[in-house]
Amino acid sequence: MSGRLTLAAGVLVTVLATVVLTMLEFELSSLRVGGVTGLFRGDVDVWTGTGRLIGLAIPITVAVNLALAWFAVATIGRSWAIGVPWALWTLLALGAAGTRTAEGDYLLGGDNWVALVMILVGSVTFAVYAYRMIMKPLKAVPRPS
Structure with a gap:
């Protein structure tokens, strides 16, 4: 029961x-030079910059x-766990x-x-991580002596 709860x-x-981090990424995609320089002038609304x-x-x-x-693979402890953030991130981006x-x-x-x-880069990042997981060499099984 504890294993299912942890999963x-x-x-x-x-x-x-x-969800939280993807929304942050989307917000940063509209950041403009004028918004950043406005921070130094004391403007608090960096998203309306020119x-x-x-x-x-x-x-x-x-x-x-x-x-x-x-994080997904480490906390869930399964290789399929990469599909959770990848699918959700892709659905949010396409939406x-x-x-x-x-x-x-x-x-x-x-x-x-x-x-x-x-x-493009966000989805490719998940694909590269999944590819590296697949290509990770298998641990050598010790031979009986």
Whole structure:
């Protein structure tokens, strides 16, 4: 019974962490130069800045998705556990890319190159982690003497 409870808790924490961190990644995809420089002037709203998009969300997405994949496999203790954050992250990304706001804008628009690269890199990060898990050499079984 304790094993099932631990497994369920690991899945639940992985799902919650994936949702929270994915939303953070999506928010960072719209960060602009003017918003960051506004921080130094005392502006608290960095999302309304002007200027070019900052690709900060891309390396953060790689780091966060690697951490989510590791966390899922480590806490759940099964190799299939990588599918939990990977599937949820992909569904959230595709949902955000295909959902319009009340004003008619997309949450992750096609004119936002950071968001498009983030979607590609985020999914590839999970794929690379899964590939590395598959290619990990098997532990040598000691031979009886």
